[in-house]
Amino acid sequence: xxxxxxxxxxxxxxxxxxxxxxxxxxxxxxxxxxxxxxxxxxxxxxxxxxxxxxxxxxxxxxxxxxxxxxxxxxxxxxxxxxxxxxxxxxxxxxxxxxxxxxxxxxxxxxxxxxxxxxxxxxxxxxxxxxxxxxxxxxxxxxxxxxxxxxxxxxxxxxxxxxxxxxxxxxxxxxxxxxxxxxxxxxxxxxxxxxxxxxxxxxxxxxxxxxxxxxxxxxxxxxxxxxxxxxxxxxxxxxxxxxxxxxxxxxxxxxxxxxxxxxxxxxxxxxxxxxxxxxxxxxxxxxxxxxxxxxxxxxxxxxxxxxxxxxxxxxxxxxxxxxxxxxxxxxxxxxxxxxxxxxxxxxxxxxxxxxxxxxxxxxxxxxxxxxxxxxxxxxxxxxxxxxxxxxxxxxxxxxxxxxxxxxxxxxxxxxxxxxxxxxxxxxxxxxxxxxxxxxxxxxxxxxxxxxxxxxxxxxxxxxxxxxxxxxxxxxxxxxxxxxxxxxxxxxxxxxxxxxxxxxxxxxxxxxxxxxxxxxxxxxxxxxxxxxxxxxxxxxxxxxxxxxxxxxxxxxxxxxxxxxxxxxxxxx
Numbered sequence: 001x002x003x004x005x006x007x008x009x010x011x012x013x014x015x016x017x018x019x020x021x022x023x024x025x026x027x028x029x030x031x032x033x034x035x036x037x038x039x040x041x042x043x044x045x046x047x048x049x050x051x052x053x054x055x056x057x058x059x060x061x062x063x064x065x066x067x068x069x070x071x072x073x074x075x076x077x078x079x080x081x082x083x084x085x086x087x088x089x090x091x092x093x094x095x096x097x098x099x100x101x102x103x104x105x106x107x108x109x110x111x112x113x114x115x116x117x118x119x120x121x122x123x124x125x126x127x128x129x130x131x132x133x134x135x136x137x138x139x140x141x142x143x144x145x146x147x148x149x150x151x152x153x154x155x156x157x158x159x160x161x162x163x164x165x166x167x168x169x170x171x172x173x174x175x176x177x178x179x180x181x182x183x184x185x186x187x188x189x190x191x192x193x194x195x196x197x198x199x200x201x202x203x204x205x206x207x208x209x210x211x212x213x214x215x216x217x218x219x220x221x222x223x224x225x226x227x228x229x230x231x232x233x234x235x236x237x238x239x240x241x242x243x244x245x246x247x248x249x250x251x252x253x254x255x256x257x258x259x260x261x262x263x264x265x266x267x268x269x270x271x272x273x274x275x276x277x278x279x280x281x282x283x284x285x286x287x288x289x290x291x292x293x294x295x296x297x298x299x300x301x302x303x304x305x306x307x308x309x310x311x312x313x314x315x316x317x318x319x320x321x322x323x324x325x326x327x328x329x330x331x332x333x334x335x336x337x338x339x340x341x342x343x344x345x346x347x348x349x350x351x352x353x354x355x356x357x358x359x360x361x362x363x364x365x366x367x368x369x370x371x372x373x374x375x376x377x378x379x380x381x382x383x384x385x386x387x388x389x390x391x392x393x394x395x396x397x398x399x400x401x402x403x404x405x406x407x408x409x410x411x412x413x414x415x416x417x418x419x420x421x422x423x424x425x426x427x428x429x430x431x432x433x434x435x436x437x438x439x440x441x442x443x444x445x446x447x448x449x450x451x452x453x454x455x456x457x458x459x460x461x462x463x464x465x466x467x468x469x470x471x472x473x474x475x476x477x478x479x480x481x482x483x484x485x486x487x488x489x490x491x492x493x494x495x496x497x498x499x500x501x502x503x504x505x506x507x508x509x510x511x512x513x514x515x516x517x518x519x520x521x522x523x524x525x526x527x528x529x530x531x532x533x534x535x536x537x538x539x540x541x542x543x544x545x546x547x548x549x550x551x552x553x554x555x556x557x558x559x560x561x562x563x564x565x566x567x568x569x570x
Contacts, residue, residue, distance in 0.1 A: 192233070300342045307509070326422075347395060508552070515542075
């Protein structure tokens with residue numbers, strides 16, 4: 001680690017701060033509990049948009065990724081949650097009387113002594129890590145667990161109305177709620193609502209389901225595509241908890257007979273999170289589903305989507321076309337949006353104009369013009385697409401092709417030199433041309449405009465920390481078409497703290513890529529069936545989703561059961 005004196009000298013040498021500014025900032029910091037970055041911002045020594053992390057290369061600092069799970073409570077207690085969040089630090093370990101802290105804020109080196117005094121330890125030593133690592137570590141170290149939730153439930157159930165000695169450092173909610181409405185809900189219910197959201201984030205949930213039932217009230221999380229029951233709050237908390245979530249989402253509290261949609265914007269340990277909230281009346285009360293859209297989770301590279309090497313090359317070739325339409329198909333929740341956004345991000349350069357029309361705009365990408373559909377004022381896919389063509393874009397993304405008008409305009413745009421991306425609901429890739437014709441599109445437009453189709457499903461990936469290598473059984477050798485002399489080591493799910501003892505952590509795509517050639521274009525032009533098109537595409541080298549999944553089973557990435565649950569083997 002760089003020495004403090006050397007760090008001070010380097011700051012002066014690169015012209016970031018002079019000695020007088022440094023001395024004043026350290027003095028101001030020692031007089032309060034603000035972070036050194038906050039002090040520098042208040043003193044106007046640091047611009048609001050300026051990132052001190054950009055100093056790292058100039059100062060010779062190399063961030064080291066870390067992964068903190070299950071820290072001892074005694075170590076976590078040394079750094080209060082609000083202090084950790086404000087100063088961007090997480091405890092790593094004790095080295096004698098010295099507390100080792102991870103941080104992504106290099107300026108903390110200036111105030112190591114102040115940090116030690118505030119934390120009531122003899123010495124502090126800092127290790128520089130990446131912002132992503134620190135954000136994940138903050139969630140892991142300070143998120144609430146079920147054990148934390150149960151005492152809270154007991155206090156709420158007993159009618160406790162005092163302030164709880166339990167804060168929620170990882171969550172701040174932005175909502176325009178008036179003070180009177182806030183006071184109408186007891187503090188424990190507010191804490192419980194926040195705790196549920198934080199717990200869902202810690203467990204990597206994609207959805208939170210709040211469900212009133214005949215004899216109980218349950219909360220479930222969808223993790224890696226599978227629902228897991230979390231807690232069952234007492235029935236008398238049903239209405240207050242639902243009311244709290246509706247307030248956070250900006251919904252009408254008095255309306256309980258009609259479905260409503262809302263949105264909650266939160267900041268979880270430095271990560272912007274968007275929750276899309278939907279309420280639906282039922283016979284036992286309103287059920288609520290909160291879809292968690294973590295903007296950082298969409299920032300993937302092409303390598304992370306799950307393509308095998310040859311399929312990734314095929315997809316990259318499709319992205320290079322200057323005109324034509326490229327489709328991604330699959331059911332809701334199959335990762336189509338992630339694939340398209342990742343692909344657009346790879347194409348997003350300063351010399352390319354990209355425009356999207358979506359319903360709704362789920363993730364905002366810098367440098368891309370994104371327009372949401374507003375059917376209530378007549379702003380439909382078709383109307384927006386017509387306007388797009390007058391804006392001279394190079395690449396267009398249509399959120400979904402669902403009717404003749406959208407299909408016709410998208411295909412004609414592709415025919416006139418635009419690269420168009422869109423999604424379509426079909427069972428496989430080769431069914432897409434027939435589906436477009438069924439919508440009313442002219443076969444000659446489909447045959448001449450369509451460049452390729454990617455069909456995908458999501459399967460759970462085995463946890464790399466606990467998966468168990470094993471030899472395939474005789475039955476599995478037959479199912480996986482393993483040759484007699486072929487050596488294959490399969491992997492079985494284990495269970496550990498990293499994967500909530502499920503044996504799976506995260507999901508990956510299983511893909512099939514259908515690319516058009518002259519023979520296939522003629523088949524589309526003559527309205528041949530999708531089964532005939534599929535047969536010829538396979539003869540021309542297309543690998544099906546099932547075959548792609550089985551290859552990933554052989555590589556120890558997932559299991560046979562996951563693949564057959566996601567797709568049909570053919």
